[in-house]
Amino acid sequence: MADQSVEITEGCRLPVLRKNQENEDEWPLAEILSVKDISGKKLYYVHYIDFNKRLDEWVTPDRLDIKKLQFPKKEAKTPMKNGLPGSRPSSPERDVKKSLDLHVQSASATSRGKTLPTLKRKAESVSLATQVTAATPVSSLPGSVDASQASVYPAMRDSSFSIKSRDEHEPLTSLTSLTTNGTSSIQHHHIPPQPGRKRKSCGGTHEMVKMFQNNSPRCSTVFLLPGEDSQDSSDGIPSAPRMTGSLVSDRSHDDIVTRMKNIDCIELGRHRLKPWYFSPYPQELTSLPILYLCEFCLKYLKSLKCLQRHLTKCNLRHPPGNEIYRKGTISFFEIDGRKNKAYSQNLCLLAKCFLDHKTLYYDTDPFLFYVMTEYDSKGFHIVGYFSKEKESTEDYNVACILTLPPYQRRGYGKLLIEFSYELSKVEGKTGTPEKPLSDLGLLSYRSYWSQTILEILMDLKSENGERPQITINEISEITSVKKEDVISTLQYLNLINYYKGQYILTLSEDIVEGHERAMQKRHLRIDPKCLHFTPKDWSKRGKW
Numbered sequence: 232m233a234d235q236s237v238e239i240t241e242g243c244r245l246p247v248l249r250k251n252q253e254n255e256d257e258w259p260l261a262e263i264l265s266v267k268d269i270s271g272k273k274l275y276y277v278h279y280i281d282f283n284k285r286l287d288e289w290v291t292p293d294r295l296d297i298k299k300l301q302f303p304k305k306e307a308k309t310p311m312k313n314g315l316p317g318s319r320p321s322s323p324e325r326d327v328k329k330s331l332d333l334h335v336q337s338a339s340a341t342s343r344g345k346t347l348p349t350l351k352r353k354a355e356s357v358s359l360a361t362q363v364t365a366a367t368p369v370s371s372l373p374g375s376v377d378a379s380q381a382s383v384y385p386a387m388r389d390s391s392f393s394i395k396s397r398d399e400h401e402p403l404t405s406l407t408s409l410t411t412n413g414t415s416s417i418q419h420h421h422i423p424p425q426p427g428r429k430r431k432s433c434g435g436t437h438e439m440v441k442m443f444q445n446n447s448p449r450c451s452t453v454f455l456l457p458g459e460d461s462q463d464s465s466d467g468i469p470s471a472p473r474m475t476g477s478l479v480s481d482r483s484h485d486d487i488v489t490r491m492k493n494i495d496c497i498e499l500g501r502h503r504l505k506p507w508y509f510s511p512y513p514q515e516l517t518s519l520p521i522l523y524l525c526e527f528c529l530k531y532l533k534s535l536k537c538l539q540r541h542l543t544k545c546n547l548r549h550p551p552g553n554e555i556y557r558k559g560t561i562s563f564f565e566i567d568g569r570k571n572k573a574y575s576q577n578l579c580l581l582a583k584c585f586l587d588h589k590t591l592y593y594d595t596d597p598f599l600f601y602v603m604t605e606y607d608s609k610g611f612h613i614v615g616y617f618s619k620e621k622e623s624t625e626d627y628n629v630a631c632i633l634t635l636p637p638y639q640r641r642g643y644g645k646l647l648i649e650f651s652y653e654l655s656k657v658e659g660k661t662g663t664p665e666k667p668l669s670d671l672g673l674l675s676y677r678s679y680w681s682q683t684i685l686e687i688l689m690d691l692k693s694e695n696g697e698r699p700q701i702t703i704n705e706i707s708e709i710t711s712v713k714k715e716d717v718i719s720t721l722q723y724l725n726l727i728n729y730y731k732g733q734y735i736l737t738l739s740e741d742i743v744e745g746h747e748r749a750m751q752k753r754h755l756r757i758d759p760k761c762l763h764f765t766p767k768d769w770s771k772r773g774k775w
């Protein structure tokens with residue numbers, strides 16, 4: 232459909248033909264990110280506006296609707312290759328995003344200067360606009376529930392819970408604030424230290440969740456009783472990305488190169504993987520039709536011949552490091568990013584193909600990598616992994632998490648998440664994944680948090696006809712899910728309402744039944760008895 236007389240250049244926008252999930256034709260607006268000429272035939276690299284970047288692709292001219300071509304605005308000739316933040320031509324919505332980026336940059340520049348000057352990471356760009364995709368709506372805050380609504384709860388068949396503020400004038404909304412990725416951050420309250428549990432940042436808090444079961448076993452109410460303000464200075468989720476951990480906010484390298492996927496296909500054991508995003512494999516390997524990886528040591532090779540030669544020498548049949556978990560065919564290996572540098576770097580290169588984050592590639596020292604494998608007679612095959620900072624000042628228990636595409640949507644992501652919280656339980660800490668979450672990351676965490684919290688609420692037993700009680704802190708401690716994530720999940724599930732001066736959580740039949748159905752399908756679970764893990768105190772070591 233492309234008219235050869237019109238030059239379609241980088242920054243132009245026009246509808247481009249693609250297949251949707253139902254395999255039907257659709258013509259979403261797309262932006263041309265690059266043009267290449269192969270033996271006189273043009274190919275266009277397109278980004279579908281408002282679609283995730285992983286759908287970006289090279290298309291032939293016949294897929295372009297040239298009649299609706301929009302040229303880039305003049306001032307929009309921004310930052311394609313000049314290293315300034317925001318690498319795409321501007322458009323109304325992009326201008327908004329850009330101002331957000333600028334805000335984030337200045338904020339992070341301050342934090343960089345203040346606290347985090349030491350770690351040296353390869354700085355790649357962070358695409359905030361595509362990362363922070365609240366894939367699911369955030370429910371209204373409890374403070375906005377009016378009395379007429381609230382009065383319905385005790386009488387109905389649903390389970391309900393209430394949250395009461397010790398200071399009746401203090402609505403829960405003053406305790407929580409929503410962030411852009413749909414999570415909430417608590418501002419005044421803290422988890423009190425519990426005997427026998429080591430807490431990193433603890434303060435005094437007294438939220439009490441009371442739960443009562445009405446006549447129906449499914450009807451219950453929980454009271455939350457927030458106490459007086461603690462000295463908690465934490466504002467929960469940071470307002471800007473940071474330089475530590477695996478993410479950086481410096482977008483100065485967000486150039487034409489890193490915006491486009493550069494590897495066409497990866498062969499890993501019996502799988503062929505199609506990368507979603509750029510990964511900094513050596514330039515000379517990016518023109519290959521297939522990049523070959525040893526599935527055990529993750530070394531990359533340029534041809535099948537090279538791989539076969541490598542396999543005669545490579546004795547690994549499992550990831551390096553210690554196997555700290557095994558149940559059935561599932562194992563987890565703990566790998567120290569300092570001790571097994573080559574493996575860790577190769578893992579990061581592979582992972583970057585599916586993570587739109589800025590991730591570390593060379594400085595793996597501060598991280599541990601937990602690789603999940605599935606065993607068969609040929610060895611322990613990598614299914615997914617997560618990385619974790621040896622020391623996190625922000626209570627992060629996961630830096631990056633990935634299920635390799637052939638294994639996705641089969642429950643392995645939630646298994647990885649469950650494992651990360653089992654580690655936190657052994658450490659006696661609560662944890663949270665590093666932000667920003669990807670769209671798929673948010674979906675998976677939301678689902679894990681919802682199921683984990685509902686499991687606890689529904690297991691609560693009423694005593695002497697009293698409504699069962701539990702505090703948010705207790706939920707957090709039982710699950711090791713950071714309090715902010717507990718609260719954001721309760722809000723997301725729309726459980727929190729205000730009734731007679733108390734915050735009530737209501738479990739509707741729909742929620743209960745939906746939860747039971749989901750749990751019946753959740754076959755893959757971590758068995759804590761099979762975990763053999765002793766946390767190290769990294770702060771006591773001179774160097775990681």
Ligand code: ACO
Pocket residue numbers: 585586629630631632633634635638639640641642643644645646664665666667668669670671672673674675678749
């Ligand atoms: N579309 C819709 N829902 C999805 C999708 C999808 N493509 N993928 C996962 N989900 C939902 C599932 O339905 C499931 O919820 P449910 O049980 O309530 O139905 C939930 O997410 C988890 O599904 P799993 O099968 O357990 O997860 P999976 O093995 O697919 O792994 C993961 C999830 C790790 C996020 C995977 O999609 C992935 O590796 N993505 C690429 C890398 C990435 O984005 N990682 C997270 C970045 S954030 C961070 O690193 C802290």
Ligand code: ZN
Pocket residue numbers: 525526527528529530541545546547
């Ligand atoms: Zn190998």
